[in-house]
Amino acid sequence: xxxxxxxxxxxxxxxxxxxxxxxxxxxxxxxxxxxxxxxxxxxxxxxxxxxxxxxxxxxxxxxxxxxxxxxxxxxxxxxxxxxxxxxxxxxxxxxxxxxxxxxxxxxxxxxxxxxxxxxxxxxxxxxxxxxxxxxxxxxxxxxxxxxxxxxxxxxxxxxxxxxxxxxxxxxxxxx
Numbered sequence: 001x002x003x004x005x006x007x008x009x010x011x012x013x014x015x016x017x018x019x020x021x022x023x024x025x026x027x028x029x030x031x032x033x034x035x036x037x038x039x040x041x042x043x044x045x046x047x048x049x050x051x052x053x054x055x056x057x058x059x060x061x062x063x064x065x066x067x068x069x070x071x072x073x074x075x076x077x078x079x080x081x082x083x084x085x086x087x088x089x090x091x092x093x094x095x096x097x098x099x100x101x102x103x104x105x106x107x108x109x110x111x112x113x114x115x116x117x118x119x120x121x122x123x124x125x126x127x128x129x130x131x132x133x134x135x136x137x138x139x140x141x142x143x144x145x146x147x148x149x150x151x152x153x154x155x156x157x158x159x160x161x162x163x164x165x166x167x168x169x170x171x172x173x174x175x
Contacts, residue, residue, distance in 0.1 A: 026129045027139040035121050037145035042117070045172040047072040051143075052168040053112035057160050060084040061095075065112035070173065072116060075102045079111035112165075117146070120165060124150045128164040143170045 025031065041049070050068040061083050068076035081096040098108055105114055115123070128151045129137055135152040142148035151164015 024131055025125055026131050026137040028129075030139055030141065031121070031124060031129060034139075034141045034145055034147055037141075038117055038121060038147075041144075041146065041170070041172075048173045049117070049170060050076075050173060051117065051170040054166050054168050055112075056166075060086065063111070064168070067112065067114060068173070069116050072118075074105060074114040074116060076100065077105060077111060077114055079108065081110065117170070120147060120150075120167075123165075128152060138164075143167060146170050 048070045050066055053065045053067065055063045061081070063079065063081045066076075066078045067074055068078075077100045079096070079098055079100075080094060083093045083095055085091045085093070096110065100107055124139070124147065129139060130152075131137065132152060132154075135154045137152045138149060139147070140149040147165070147167055149164070149166045151162050151166075153161045153163070
């Protein structure tokens, strides 16, 4: 039985196209590089660290949430909401402030979610950095190579449109 050589060429080309599928994740190689830096950090800190999530509005309203992780588990969440009224001498007003310990985590509705950095990297890969036709996606790694900002802004959105996370710092827990 004689085989058609074009059949094998067609099969080979089809296999190449199947293996060259484009990724649905924007900044995939940058995220992978950042994740590797994070895994080294996680190992060096025994998976014990804290990080601060910030939100800012054009109105002057802002929040800071510090999440503390010990041995890979969130043990504390501290939150402060502020309002800044501009002028020659801006005035800062604390609107809300609280601390949740391990036994009371997630008892407040405000504040950043109690996520570990492993969960943040997973959310970056599966939600925030997905390629979208109707949005601009961004990734910054200014925390010694780890995520500092990750998310997207939908096109034609005017104010406070960022969907993602902004991390001011990531640091090991003091000994």
